[in-house]
Amino acid sequence: MMRVDQAMATTEARPATRRAIPPWLVWGGAIGLVQIFAIATVQPLGVSTAYPQFVGFVVDKLVPGFGETQPYLQKIGATIGWQVMLVVGIAIGALLSRLLMGWSNGNATACPLPSFWSGSKTQALAAFVGGFLIIFGARLADGCTSGHMLSGIAQLALSGFLFGAAAFTTGTLTAFLLMKRSSRVQGGER
Amino acid sequence: METTQVLGLITGILFGFALHRAGFSRCGLVMRGLAFRDFTMLKVMLTAIAVGMIGAAVLATFFPDYAHLKIKSLHVWGVLLGGLVFGIGMAIAGYCPGTALVGLGGGVRDGMLAVFGGLLGALAFILVYPVLEPRLIEPLNLGKLTLHEVLGLPYLAVALPMAALLVGIVVWLHRIETKAQATAGQDQC
Numbered sequence: 467m468m469r470v471d472q473a474m475a476t477t478e479a480r481p482a483t484r485r486a487i488p489p490w491l492v493w494g495g496a497i498g499l500v501q502i503f504a505i506a507t508v509q510p511l512g513v514s515t516a517y518p519q520f521v522g523f524v525v526d527k528l529v530p531g532f533g534e535t536q537p538y539l540q541k542i543g544a545t546i547g548w549q550v551m552l553v554v555g556i557a558i559g560a561l562l563s564r565l566l567m568g569w570s571n572g573n574a575t576a577c578p579l580p581s582f583w584s585g586s587k588t589q590a591l592a593a594f595v596g597g598f599l600i601i602f603g604a605r606l607a608d609g610c611t612s613g614h615m616l617s618g619i620a621q622l623a624l625s626g627f628l629f630g631a632a633a634f635t636t637g638t639l640t641a642f643l644l645m646k647r648s649s650r651v652q653g654g655e656r
Numbered sequence: 657m658e659t660t661q662v663l664g665l666i667t668g669i670l671f672g673f674a675l676h677r678a679g680f681s682r683c684g685l686v687m688r689g690l691a692f693r694d695f696t697m698l699k700v701m702l703t704a705i706a707v708g709m710i711g712a713a714v715l716a717t718f719f720p721d722y723a724h725l726k727i728k729s730l731h732v733w734g735v736l737l738g739g740l741v742f743g744i745g746m747a748i749a750g751y752c753p754g755t756a757l758v759g760l761g762g763g764v765r766d767g768m769l770a771v772f773g774g775l776l777g778a779l780a781f782i783l784v785y786p787v788l789e790p791r792l793i794e795p796l797n798l799g800k801l802t803l804h805e806v807l808g809l810p811y812l813a814v815a816l817p818m819a820a821l822l823v824g825i826v827v828w829l830h831r832i833e834t835k836a837q838a839t840a841g842q843d844q845c
Binding site for chain 1: 709756785
């Protein structure tokens with residue numbers, strides 16, 4: 467109940483401040499405050515560890531002993547703790563936000579797509595493959611946008627700065643290449 | 657549920673709500689952000705980092721009992737290569753691990769698919785970890801280094817100017833974008 471009330475308070479405060487404060491500032495600042503709450507209570511925000519923890523938890527139920535034989539699961543713990551609950555909460559928070567906006571207006575805040583991927587099937591495959599790469603890369607680096615950037619850089623950790631520089635280098639290059647490709651496709655030169 | 661689990665859930669709900677309202681449920685914000693077509697992603701991230709930076713340093717300096725900081729180690733090869741792979745995936749999918757969940761919860765198909773891909777990526781990493789660990793994670797691990805420790809300065813003395821620098825970058829990006837929009841007429845987002 468408390469959660470819903472907090473969420474409601476956030477939306478109610480919105481119309482009054484909306485004209486003066488742009489949304490990116492409101493929600494960027496809000497994420498910063500959530501970070502402070504997280505640090506003050508348990509630990510800084512971090513999302514990607516929860517993926518292997520959840521996978522380990524599920525696979526261990528299907529294949530008993532999996533958690534004990536895999537060194538990585540021994541290291542991070544294949545349990546439903548703060549991090550997995552955080553991840554569940556993120557999905558619930560997004561659902562709640564969309565419901566409060568009215569389901570059909572739900573994507574009103576989202577940006578128009580740049581149509582890197584012509585066709586819905588290609589885009590679906592891209593989402594899946596990209597999803598694979600972000601978690602694999604994040605686990606190799608021991609953190610993602612939240613763990614290494616929102617939290618790492620915010621704590622002045624050198625690992626966070628290196629991760630941010632590396633991720634934005636390939637991210638920008640890939641995005642520019644795809645943007646070029648999509649404009650070529652749209653221009654009909656292919 | 658245990659207290660930490662409840663706290664995780666509450667934190668996640670607030671985080672997911674804010675990310676959804678910031679516009680991350682669909683892949684466009686990240687894709688356009690990485691291609692420099694739209695600075696919203698950068699502005700949201702840098703604002704959040706600046707607020708967190710000040711908060712973490714203030715907590716650590718004045719309320720150490722409430723500063724549950726967690727510095728990640730700088731294992732150079734893993735962080736570098738992992739970051740490079742991560743960047744490619746982020747551009748292809750238009751999602752990061754957190755925003756994919758925002759897509760999933762916000763009822764966007766691609767977000768759900770990115771989460772599924774991520775779960776498979778997690779399984780793959782669990783299985784290859786014994787091979788990768790001695791090669792990319794153990795060697796050249798410089799430990800949990802922070803900028804203020806390396807510089808030998810007090811935490812706040814580095815955090816506050818750094819946060820000010822980030823705010824400066826945000827203001828600068830906002831000005832560029834506003835100017836570009838004024839010349840190009842009303843742009844999207």
